[in-house]
Amino acid sequence: MIYNVGIDISKYKHDFCIISNAGEVIVENASFDNKKEGFQSLLNQLKPYNKSDVHIAFEATGHYSTNLEHFLIDQGYSFMKINPLVIHQFLKARSLRRTKTDKADSLTIASYLMSIPYKPNSNVLYNISTLKSLCRGREDLVKQRSQIENKLTKELDKAFPELKPFFSNKISNTLLYILRKYKNTEHIALMKDYDSIKDASHGKFTYAKFAKLKELEKNSVGYHDISSDLLISSYITLIENFNALIDPIDKQISTIIKELNPRMLTIPGIGEISAASILSEYENINNFSSPAKMLAFAGLEPSIIQSGTLEAKGKMVKHGSGHLRYVLMNTAMTVIRYSPTFYDYYLRKRSEGKCHRVALSHVCKKLIRVIYCLEKNNIDFNPSLLK
Numbered sequence: 001m002i003y004n005v006g007i008d009i010s011k012y013k014h015d016f017c018i019i020s021n022a023g024e025v026i027v028e029n030a031s032f033d034n035k036k037e038g039f040q041s042l043l044n045q046l047k048p049y050n051k052s053d054v055h056i057a058f059e060a061t062g063h064y065s066t067n068l069e070h071f072l073i074d075q076g077y078s079f080m081k082i083n084p085l086v087i088h089q090f091l092k093a094r095s096l097r098r099t100k101t102d103k104a105d106s107l108t109i110a111s112y113l114m115s116i117p118y119k120p121n122s123n124v125l126y127n128i129s130t131l132k133s134l135c136r137g138r139e140d141l142v143k144q145r146s147q148i149e150n151k152l153t154k155e156l157d158k159a160f161p162e163l164k165p166f167f168s169n170k171i172s173n174t175l176l177y178i179l180r181k182y183k184n185t186e187h188i189a190l191m192k193d194y195d196s197i198k199d200a201s202h203g204k205f206t207y208a209k210f211a212k213l214k215e216l217e218k219n220s221v222g223y224h225d226i227s228s229d230l231l232i233s234s235y236i237t238l239i240e241n242f243n244a245l246i247d248p249i250d251k252q253i254s255t256i257i258k259e260l261n262p263r264m265l266t267i268p269g270i271g272e273i274s275a276a277s278i279l280s281e282y283e284n285i286n287n288f289s290s291p292a293k294m295l296a297f298a299g300l301e302p303s304i305i306q307s308g309t310l311e312a313k314g315k316m317v318k319h320g321s322g323h324l325r326y327v328l329m330n331t332a333m334t335v336i337r338y339s340p341t342f343y344d345y346y347l348r349k350r351s352e353g354k355c356h357r358v359a360l361s362h363v364c365k366k367l368i369r370v371i372y373c374l375e376k377n378n379i380d381f382n383p384s385l386l387k
Contacts, residue, residue, distance in 0.1 A: 002118075003049050006110025007058040009065045010034075014058075015106045016042065021114060028107070034064070039071045051076050055120075057113040059084040059105075066129060069121075078120035080113070081283075083297070087112060119287050131256050132280035136323060138249045138273070145242035152235040159232065160185040160222040166213060171239065174201040178213075180236050186224050189217035263374035266381040267367075269335035269342075274327060278371065281324035291372040298324045300364055325364075332363040341383040342366065 002021040007014050012034055018027040027045060032038035046054055056072065056079040058065055065081075072079050087105070090112045149171045156164050163185065167175045177200040182188050191197075194210045250273065257265075257276040265275050279285075281298075288294045298321060336343045342363055349359035374381060 001053060003046075003054050004110045004113045005046070005054060005056040006106040006108065006113060007056065007068075008105040008109065009058050009061050009068070011064055013038070014042075014068065016045075017106045017110050018045070019107075019110045019114065023114075025107075034067070039068065043075060046077070054078075055113055055118045056080065057082055057109050059087055059109065063133075069129065080118060080120050082109065082112065090115075121284055121287070127256050127260060128280055128283050131253065131260075131276050132283070134249055134253050134256075135273070135277040135280050135327075138246060138253070139277070139323065139326070141242055141246050141249070145239060145246070148235050148238045148242070152232060152239065155228050155231050155235065156185075158222060159224050159228045160188070160217060160220050162216045162220055162222075163188075163213075166209075166216060172201075174205050176236055176240060177201075179232060180240075183233060184224070184229050185217065185220075185222065185232070189214050263378060263380060264371045266374070267335065267339065267370065268381075269338035270331060271334075274331040274334070277327040278324070278331065281321050281327070285372065285375045288372065291369040294368050294372055295365060297321065298328060298364075298368065300325065300328070300361060300368070328364045328367065329360060332360050332367055335367060336360075336363060339383070341386055 003026065004019045004021065005016060006019070007016040013031050014034060015029075015031045016027070017025065017030065019025050030045070032041045054077060056077060058068075058079070058081065060081040060083060069079065087108055091108050152171065153164060163175070164171075174197065178188065178191075178197060179185070181193075181196070182191065191210070191214055194207055197205050197210065198207075253276045254272050257272045257279070260279065262275050262279050264270050264278065265272070270278075282288070282294065285294070288297070332342075336346045345366055346359050346363050349362045350356070354362070370381065370386070373379075
């Protein structure tokens with residue numbers, strides 16, 4: 001006999017119930033604290049049953065379930081994480097009443113679990129869970145760094161507007177080194193120590209660029225004042241601090257993704273960080289039975305409007321992981337630069353009259369279909385096999 005365990009996750013305690021596959025409610029209106037003693041009380045409730053007969057499910061609600069997930073794996077139990085939207089729709093289909101309590105939610109989750117094939121999460125959860133935390137933490141730090149870079153750009157546009165375009169509008173390590181070393185942008189015209197700048201750029205900053213940069217400052221239309229110097233110096237310090245925080249995270253992500261070795265890394269334009277972010281958000285691609293379900297999980301599927309003889313497709317539904325959509329759109333931007341196959345597909349969509357953003361979303365959809373095929377079949381990317 002199968003015993004379906006529905007758990008409603010919250011910050012300090014978790015409510016649960018147990019229902020047999022015959023529909024018998026064995027445990028109802030029970031709860032346990034989100035700590036060691038509470039986890040042990042749940043284990044005591046499950047001990048009478050064979051572990052292979054216990055099906056556990058809870059909603060994917062962020063980090064509050066992380067410790068419970070690791071505990072269940074250590075104890076030899078499997079579990080299934082379910083999109084909260086699916087549970088919400090299941091509840092609406094069962095009843096018109098608007099009853100939402102933690103105990104009612106656990107019963108709904110267990111009932112839903114009885115109605116679907118049980119597809120437990122993979123035991124690579126340790127790496128995937130760590131990867132997800134690292135990627136989301138990195139994303140937050142990168143966004144904060146970008147805000148500071150925008151503020152630095154604003155000050156440079158006043159003090160030395162020609163400077164950032166000279167560096168291809170990028171905040172490079174060489175640019176940061178020059179600004180930190182000479183502090184006042186007017187001092188750049190008097191630069192003499194070319195060798196130190198060359199070393200800081202690993203030989204990429206040529207003497208010709210060095211001479212041209214000095215000449216640019218001499219003829220700059222920028223307005224210099226003390227407050228601008230102070231802000232520029234502060235922003236440089238903050239950016240370098242963010243870089244110091246992000247670099248070790250990048251190295252840890254690289255270590256984990258090399259162990260997992262997803263086949264999507266063979267797609268031109270997908271690097272380790274992008275692959276790690278995509279993989280960690282999907283957690284286990286083998287749990288998806290079709291690319292359409294991966295699209296739905298990312299919220300990239302179009303809404304469908306149907307009434308009588310009218311049938312049309314609307315905007316993207318944008319349900320699912322916002323983090324996943326963010327990384328997929330950014331990855332698509334890189335992929336079309338490095339892969340002729342995806343670039344040609346992007347141009348085709350543009351020629352059909354679609355704007356850049358919409359064409360890029362189509363590239364995302366194609367990218368997901370390709371990733372699904374590669375990971376499911378454990379094969380490398382081969383552009384000749386694409387239609």
